[in-house]
Amino acid sequence: MPANPFNGQTDYGIGLGLRVPHYQHILNKKPVCDWFEIISENFMCDAGRPLEVLDQILEQYRVVQHGVSMYFGSAEKLNREHLTKLKRLVKRTRTPWLSDHLCWGSVDGRYTHDLLPMPYTKAVARHTAQKIRQARDFLEVPIAVENVSSYAEFHASDMTEWEFLSEVVELADCGILLDVNNIYVSAMNHNFDPSDYLNHVPHHRVAQIHIAGHSKYEKYILDTHDHAVIDPVWKLYARAVQLVGPTATLLEWDAHIPSFNEVHHEALKANRFIQSLVPA
Amino acid sequence: MKPSKPTGSSKVSSRRDLLNLQRQVGGAIMRPLTPRWKMSPAARAVVAKFIKPNDRLTGFERLELYNWQYWYRLIDCLYDDYPGVRAILGERPFSKLCRDYLIRHPSTSYTLRNLGRQLPQFVRPPLARDMARLEWARIVAFDAEERPVVTADDLLDTKPDRLRLALQPYVTLLKLRYPLDDFLIALKRLNTEALRGEASNAVTSTKRKRVQTLRRPRPETVHVAVHRINNAIYYKRLTPAQFALLRALQAGRTLTQACARAGNPDELQRWFGTWAAFGWFCRRATRKSLI
Numbered sequence: 276m277p278a279n280p281f282n283g284q285t286d287y288g289i290g291l292g293l294r295v296p297h298y299q300h301i302l303n304k305k306p307v308c309d310w311f312e313i314i315s316e317n318f319m320c321d322a323g324r325p326l327e328v329l330d331q332i333l334e335q336y337r338v339v340q341h342g343v344s345m346y347f348g349s350a351e352k353l354n355r356e357h358l359t360k361l362k363r364l365v366k367r368t369r370t371p372w373l374s375d376h377l378c379w380g381s382v383d384g385r386y387t388h389d390l391l392p393m394p395y396t397k398a399v400a401r402h403t404a405q406k407i408r409q410a411r412d413f414l415e416v417p418i419a420v421e422n423v424s425s426y427a428e429f430h431a432s433d434m435t436e437w438e439f440l441s442e443v444v445e446l447a448d449c450g451i452l453l454d455v456n457n458i459y460v461s462a463m464n465h466n467f468d469p470s471d472y473l474n475h476v477p478h479h480r481v482a483q484i485h486i487a488g489h490s491k492y493e494k495y496i497l498d499t500h501d502h503a504v505i506d507p508v509w510k511l512y513a514r515a516v517q518l519v520g521p522t523a524t525l526l527e528w529d530a531h532i533p534s535f536n537e538v539h540h541e542a543l544k545a546n547r548f549i550q551s552l553v554p555a
Numbered sequence: 556m557k558p559s560k561p562t563g564s565s566k567v568s569s570r571r572d573l574l575n576l577q578r579q580v581g582g583a584i585m586r587p588l589t590p591r592w593k594m595s596p597a598a599r600a601v602v603a604k605f606i607k608p609n610d611r612l613t614g615f616e617r618l619e620l621y622n623w624q625y626w627y628r629l630i631d632c633l634y635d636d637y638p639g640v641r642a643i644l645g646e647r648p649f650s651k652l653c654r655d656y657l658i659r660h661p662s663t664s665y666t667l668r669n670l671g672r673q674l675p676q677f678v679r680p681p682l683a684r685d686m687a688r689l690e691w692a693r694i695v696a697f698d699a700e701e702r703p704v705v706t707a708d709d710l711l712d713t714k715p716d717r718l719r720l721a722l723q724p725y726v727t728l729l730k731l732r733y734p735l736d737d738f739l740i741a742l743k744r745l746n747t748e749a750l751r752g753e754a755s756n757a758v759t760s761t762k763r764k765r766v767q768t769l770r771r772p773r774p775e776t777v778h779v780a781v782h783r784i785n786n787a788i789y790y791k792r793l794t795p796a797q798f799a800l801l802r803a804l805q806a807g808r809t810l811t812q813a814c815a816r817a818g819n820p821d822e823l824q825r826w827f828g829t830w831a832a833f834g835w836f837c838r839r840a841t842r843k844s845l846i
Contacts, residue, residue: 316666322725323698324786344665350574357665382574382581386662387625389584394567394576402570427617428607431567431576466609494611495620 281450282482283371287523297535310337319360340370348379372417374452392425395432395439404446419450419482424460424498450482481519487527501530513548521549594619639686692727692781699725702837716811721839736790
């Protein structure tokens with residue numbers, strides 16, 4: 276896997292999201308898995324069972340942190356208490372890079388706990404990039420921002436989502452966590468060609484890729500992470516690895532979670548696309 | 556949060572513009588749903604100003620998806636944290652309680668762990684209120700800080716009339732009007748642990764599993780310490796004298812003051828031996844010294 280400054284010069288392969296229903300299986304059976312992604316906020320506590328499990332996982336596996344509430348796109352400043360606890364966790368996990376979403380979710384100290392889409396303008400890109408830089412300077416670890424799936428668009432936007440993402444990561448000089456399922460979901464919801472998205476992001480900045488399943492409704496798609504990956508998303512993934520090279524890849528499965536082996540089997544399907552890149 | 560009235564243009568060319576957009580759109584997203592679980596018509600002005608329609612959905616319908624998800628997600632979290640209150644109140648009253656609570660106490664933390672912190676003060680019926688206190692104590696016992704345990708050596712040079720011990724932050728002392736520790740254990744046996752999806756930004760429904768029915772406990776005052784050992788949560792029944800002693804220590808009384816009304820020395824020694832073995836005693840947070 277290609278190493279780059281945005282994933283800490285690592286070469287991680289196929290990973291899984293660490294989820295509670297799999298704890299016992301992982302701790303008891305110690306299955307082979309290249310790495311686990313943890314939701315940072317689930318482990319930013321002071322003590323107790325979450326940290327006990329994390330420490331046991333860290334003894335056996337490589338762990339990468341993924342956050343859900345840094346809200347680089349919120350107009351308000353970064354939350355100092357959040358950053359301090361996050362840094363404590365970074366020291367514990369020694370995560371080679373850290374990711375969170377290109378979104379907003381809080382305003383005036385009230386949290387929606389959602390990943391809300393941004394208005395895509397130059398001014399918003401500058402503001403967001405500045406917050407990413409501040410977070411990286413404080414945390415002292417490379418940061419990658421993830422494109423979110425979205426269900427609404429703003430009149431105020433004067434650029435495409437991929438132009439906005441590119442602008443932000445160039446200004447922040449940070450990495451991209453490219454979620455190909457999110458690209459697919461947003462493409463269907465907003466009527467754009469997902470290939471345009473893939474073709475126009477700065478490929479050298481992709482630190483990691485996410486894949487996941489979603490739920491299709493009559494008039495929209497919701498990013499539910501409760502199914503296997505569908506073929507059109509695998510095709511996008513194949514195109515993504517052609518463009519960016521074989522990259523650390525993680526399957527997200529967060530609801531109606533099947534057995535560890537089933538989830539791992541689904542994730543490992545990514546290998547066929549990665550291996551197809553290797554010259555015969 | 557009261558949604559702001561739409562003001563000014565929808566152009567976003569500064570941080571101030573972004574804040575204005577987020578206040579208005581965030582206000583609409585966090586606004587309570589109608590009794591039929593629809594977005595309030597009051598959001599129409601915000602939608603018209605900020606949200607584009609597409610060929611399948613109006614701007615209103617698109618923002619409504621986020622409005623639904625906000626309420627589903629947060630109510631879902633309270634379902635996870637307070638299954639006992641839900642079992643006592645029943646499905647509809649609990650759902651209404653969650654809605655009313657979230658209107659009064661929206662999340663002000665980056666973590667959902669703290670969402671239900673103020674529910675015990677918010678619930679009115681005594682039985683449900685006691686259950687909420689017990690269930691919040693469980694959350695505290697699950698992941699609250701553990702400070703270095705005070706050892707016998709630490710106490711050697713300190714006289715009892717100057718010694719002030721603290722209880723570990725993860726220990727909560729509760730005087731309950733009902734034996735709800737037994738009730739909660741029985742309920743847990745009935746329920747499988749609900750698990751929360753974390754990284755998806757979509758929630759499609761709240762947990763609508765049937766409320767488990769258990770016979771309501773009869774009134775009986777019990778004293779309980781909710782704590783953990785080796786990261787497993789326990790309910791330790793206390794006698795009124797033990798409870799009073801521990802509460803006095805927790806309130807900052809000296810060992811001599813706390814033990815003034817307690818039992819005989821042999822009994823006291825036994826109690827302290829048990830509690831020390833649990834690792835309950837630690838240094839007071841604000842002082843380096845134990846005195």
